Amino acid sequence: MIVRNLNEAKESARRIVSPDGNWESTRMLLKDDGMGFSFHITTIYEGADFQMHYQNHLESVYCVSGKGEVETLDDGKVYPIEPGTLYVLDKHDKHVLRAFKEMTMACVFNPPLNGKEVHNAEGAYELEAETIA
Known part of the structure; x- marks a missing residue:
């Protein structure tokens, strides 16, 4: 069984802050955990407006x-996002995310992330990024 605490994870190498200052993500479950997906709690800062393409x-x-x-x-x-909204990028959708008020998001990635990923120039995560020790 794997048990992790969000507040403890935020104080560790599992907390990744984007170089562009748009978001931070605490990677609660990663590839090395062997579940076949990764799970993150991500904060999108108020005023963020950025393009991604996974x-x-x-x-x-x-x-x-x-x-x-x-x-x-x-x-x-354009789809509004508020508490209780789920959106799924099931077709590798190129998209823009905008935060009018700071957003806390629960995110699942498949295949799972290794841990230290940040967006590349095209707004994607690389498949083989550095792992968190």
């Missing part, structure tokens, strides 16, 4: 708190 991963995102929107760039559709 070419190597599928992601589902559940909003715990805050307010914002996600826009899919292929069709220009």
Whole structure:
């Protein structure tokens, strides 16, 4: 059994802050845990407005708190995000995420992340990033 505490994980190497200052993510479950997916609690800072394109991963995102929107760039559709909203990037959707009020998100990635990933120039995570010790 794996048991982790969010507050303890936030005080460890499991907390990753984006170089661009848009988000921070506490990686609660990673590839080395052997579950076939990773689970993160991510904070999107108020005012964040950035493009992502997970070419190597599928992601589902559940909003715990805050307010914002996600826009899919292929069709220009905009979806509001508020507590209780789930959005799923099931087609490697190129998208823009905007936070009007700081958002706390529960995120699942498949395949699982290794731990130290941050977005590359195309807004994706690499498949073989550095692991957290």
